[in-house]
Amino acid sequence: MNKAKASRTNKEKARAAANKTASLGEDIDLSEYTSAGEKHAYRDNPSQLPAEAKKHMLEAGVMLDDTSQRSGTYIQMDNTPVHSSVSGDGVEVMPVSQAMEKYDWMTDYWWNAVAVDQDKYTANIELSQYDGYFIRTLPGKKTVFPVQACLYLAKDKLVQNVHNVIIAEEGSELHIITGCSTASQEDAGLHLGVSEFYIKKGAKVTFTMIHSWNPETAVRPRSGVIVEEDGLFLSNYILMKPVRSLQMNPLVKCVGDNSTARFNSILVTGEGSSLDVGSRIILDGKGSRTEIVSRAITTGGNIIARGYIEGNAPDIKGHLECRGLILGEKGMIHAVPELKGNLAGIDLSHEAAVGKIAEEEVEYLMARGLTREEATATIVRGFLHVDIEGLPPLLAEELKRAVEASEKEVM
């Protein structure tokens, strides 16, 4: 299909879905938000961004003063890309609008892993002026340092529309750390983000996403991932700070034989927040496998933690582990683990547990001399500890710091 025709088709589909309520999550009235934000200036050097913004971005894992440990950087404020760069070869980082002009084949990757008419949020993205990041590793290229991307909300009542495309070509290796944060602690913004991942044969992508929104923000990410033969997709998600409303349920299709998808998520929230976070993994390739691990802590807000694994091919294996901790008197956690096997000889399992901290565990630690507060903190830290394989040491260290920060948030 040629570019113009593909674009017309997408716009038509989007118009038809413009009022389509999402199947999950509170319905957000898009008319309460404006998409006409001011343009932000482009910076050749990301360290020239305002100090305040840099500070917020750093909290979400994005470092701009010293990018020596990054193989690329993309920064978007509201709806304007303000910086993109790469260091070294083998990886491309640019605004997705630029990639659309540069590569004719982009249509193959546009609304392919995510449906443009999934709901009014995807439709709104297609129908607005928007941008996002394009990150691609070339065949066989293995990046050591992660590419970092930041989507930053600066203006009140703004809807940020983002469409990202991530491609790991055959045999390549790509690590991404993406941080989302807001300029103010009060402004009520809306973040809508589509991310389409294409993991080619034998490629490996790790995607570490740190969300540090404010208690007024609403967030609706829409992600789709296609994993080919022997490919690996590893997602780590940390919600560090309370957010008003977050709903996401990324869809991963392990289409290739022996492909793998792993999801770790850590959700920490408080009063006034409502989260509905899950992941759906479809194992279509022979011998494909997945593991979903989620940890949720609430000190007052509501969390729905979902997980869905579907096995459609021989020798697949999937496991889902979902644990929730309610600290304090209020708060709700609803774990929804789902498994669907469409054939004999597959191996799918799950475990789920929701509850308060067991007094018996606290007393056990206290009998070793820890105060009640220390004992509780140790148990919470243990609860949030997830063994993550496959991350480069630097990234593992950063992830650990982010988890420690979220730990502080609840204690």
Next chain:
Amino acid sequence: MLKIKDLSVSVEGKEIIHDVNMTIKNGETHVLFGPNGAGKSTLLMAIMGFPKYRVTKGSISFKGKDITGLTVDERARMGMGMSFQRPPVVRGVKTRDMVAACLKESGDGDTINVLANRADLGEFLERDINYGFSGGEIKRSELMQLLAQKPELTLLDEPESGVDLVNIALIGELMNELLEKNCPIQYRKCMGLIITHTGHILDYVNARTGYVMCDGTIGCVGDPHEMLATIREKGYDECINCYLGRLPINE
């Protein structure tokens, strides 16, 4: 010194321990015998200060201070340590973290490795505490933690139950280290109170005082080796009848 005076303890509104008196002097290890359900574990839990075990009468003092109103952690920091019979699994908290918590500032990673090797638990340090541990592994892990904690008063609840003979020797040695080797005789302060059913552990610790507990009261006091022989031969009833009244237990 540990001094228990006229102690009664209730669990969930029901009095389990009645008017117990006991004094353990610095450097002494005492042994507590008694049939199942006698209240032995309840007494230990009350000494350690678990809130579910409510003192309704009497007092406990430790190192000259009345500790009846202190919390578990305050007692632990004063120098009390206890091995749990059925400790909980704490997911995500590694065995290493537990040993480190016991050590406080008095040791580092190497200290932990040495202790783990000593308890034959080298492979367990990076595992969640008690998760999938066998009976014997739990016992060894509890003793390893106590070795790190170095309590002045060690409370052990059936340290040898459910442990095979090979492991009993190791557990005996760990106990010996805890109560004696680590506390040289000339300034020995370490005290112990051990609940046991078998005599095996008596080979490893120097215990001169034993008690038989029955229905929440201490029936008799005497030499633990003699008591054990009587219990083995004639059962608990005989033992209690025989010793009852022979020793004035309220000094």
